[in-house]
Amino acid sequence: MSTDLPSKDLLLDACAGTVAVPHPLLQAAYELASLHEARHVADPGERSGIDCARVRLIRDIDRWTAHALPRPFAAASLHTETLGMVVDRMAEFSVTARSALAATDPECLLHHAWTRLADLSLAYADLSHDLAARTRRIPDSITPHPGDPR
Template identity: 40%
Template sequence: MSAPTIGGLPTAPQLLSAFQGRRMSEHEPFRSAHALAGLHEHRLELSDPGEIAELDARRSALVELIDEWIAREAPEHRDGAALHTETLGAVVDRMARSWVAANQAIDAEGARSDKTHKHWYHLAELVDGYTDLVTDVAGGRRRLPGQ
């Protein structure tokens, strides 16, 4: 896999590929993104609150791994850069959840259903937001919590 291309940060297409398990690399965000998608898929099968809590704790640990990697790799912010409301790891986790929901909708409802369209549209919005965020972080216009 080629190196991340937005100021050293993963691009949205790279993360979507990682969710699928394709184009994996040694970079932490990609391994964790793939694992997050798998945990979101597994979470939908669970009904026991204890098992769900354990799985969510594993998700939180993966989010922290992404955030630790980002803290080392992200460009330093400029004074006055706007603070984003959530960490990049949390954004990747939401994208993984949305990617799983969109794929499950296509499997259950078919490609032409309104429900499927709604899920894929939501994922597209998250992808656009993620791209804007990492572009702003790389450009020094925005900073992430903990930076």
């Protein structure tokens, strides 16, 4: 198993439904996007179960990250989110942007959705570079699983 983070393009492909390379982060991104798609059309009462599944996947990404990535330098700056949180937002923004293509939303909303996804994908690319260079660290806290005694 590779400890390298997948490129932003592979991550976006996974969010769009294609996992071209076997990698735990890509599989999780695909599953998160599927959950966001389900959440998008779900009744409000069904969203809690979907959100619990998302939290489990985010936690799985964070646990994988804690074990697979190199330790950052002591002076590395802190990122505000865990990698699992970033991937979850990429999955969400990907679903929103693709949904905006099919919707009758005004063009400005379509542009906003795709710009937001593009900006986040570039931020992911910067973060993955910094994590590999050990100049950035992510929060230690792993998202608790509902029912975990943490």
